[in-house]
Amino acid sequence: AGLTAAYYLAKKGHAVTIFDALPAAGGMARYGIPSYRVPLDVIDQEVAEVTKLGVEIRYNSRVDKIDDLFAQGYEAVFIGIGAQGGDKLGLPGDGLPNVVDSPTFLRAATLGLIGTPDTDIVIGKRVAVIGGGNVATDNARSARRLGAETVDMVYRRTREEMPARDDEVLGCEEEGVNLRFLLAPKKIELNESGSARLKITYAKMQLGEPDASGRRRPEAVPGSEFEIETDMVVFAIGTNANPIIGQTS
Numbered sequence: 001a002g003l004t005a006a007y008y009l010a011k012k013g014h015a016v017t018i019f020d021a022l023p024a025a026g027g028m029a030r031y032g033i034p035s036y037r038v039p040l041d042v043i044d045q046e047v048a049e050v051t052k053l054g055v056e057i058r059y060n061s062r063v064d065k066i067d068d069l070f071a072q073g074y075e076a077v078f079i080g081i082g083a084q085g086g087d088k089l090g091l092p093g094d095g096l097p098n099v100v101d102s103p104t105f106l107r108a109a110t111l112g113l114i115g116t117p118d119t120d121i122v123i124g125k126r127v128a129v130i131g132g133g134n135v136a137t138d139n140a141r142s143a144r145r146l147g148a149e150t151v152d153m154v155y156r157r158t159r160e161e162m163p164a165r166d167d168e169v170l171g172c173e174e175e176g177v178n179l180r181f182l183l184a185p186k187k188i189e190l191n192e193s194g195s196a197r198l199k200i201t202y203a204k205m206q207l208g209e210p211d212a213s214g215r216r217r218p219e220a221v222p223g224s225e226f227e228i229e230t231d232m233v234v235f236a237i238g239t240n241a242n243p244i245i246g247q248t249s
Contacts, residue, residue, distance in 0.1 A: 034138050
């Protein structure tokens with residue numbers, strides 16, 4: 001959104017400066033979608049079309065207060081930061097180390113930070129991705145490509161209700177992702193005695209009456225809970241416009 005606004009404003013003759021908190025432009029297209037789906041050189045070509053018009057991009061330049069920009073002489077501000085916050089399920093243990101949301105994981109993967117001292121995220125041998133949409137498949141396939149031996153993509157409904165596109169699901173299957181249906185996590189704990197960092201308690205689900213989306217509502221099967229060890233958990237259930245910029249007074 002920021003690049004598009006800058007492009008058309010520059011074509012109308014305005015002097016435009018983009019402030020980007022990250023080291024390269026592209027926003028969620030670069031940092032929220034794996035490069036095997038949107039190649040980085042394609043994004044770079046698009047960015048070049050913007051800078052050719054004279055748009056200045058200041059990288060690694062997080063803006064904390066809009067008033068500061070007006071104080072520097074800017075006459076108008078467009079905020080195009082996107083939905084960079086990742087939703088979590090509110091489960092016990094969802095704040096533990098190596099339990100991350102989708103934008104955080106994919107951003108770290110794009111920046112090459114997984115398994116480095118610059119992030120606490122470590123792939124390990126086994127990864128659980130919670131969700132059934134295209135973003136969940138992005139995370140699952142990325143985890144496999146980053147070295148996870150076992151990736152479980154866990155969805156609380158059946159394959160028929162799964163919102164992910166067929167080609168994305170097929171890609172998961174071809175890359176060895178385990179598609180696990182009718183399961184829902186109930187809690188996450190540190191694994192004190194096992195071979196993996198974490199353990200997840202799952203409940204088996206069954207489909208009840210349709211909910212507001214028209215899909216049958218998943219309901220926990222009484223007494224069906226069981227535990228599985230894992231090294232990392234990724235929540236791929238949605239994003240939010242988590243505010244990262246101060247509001248003008």
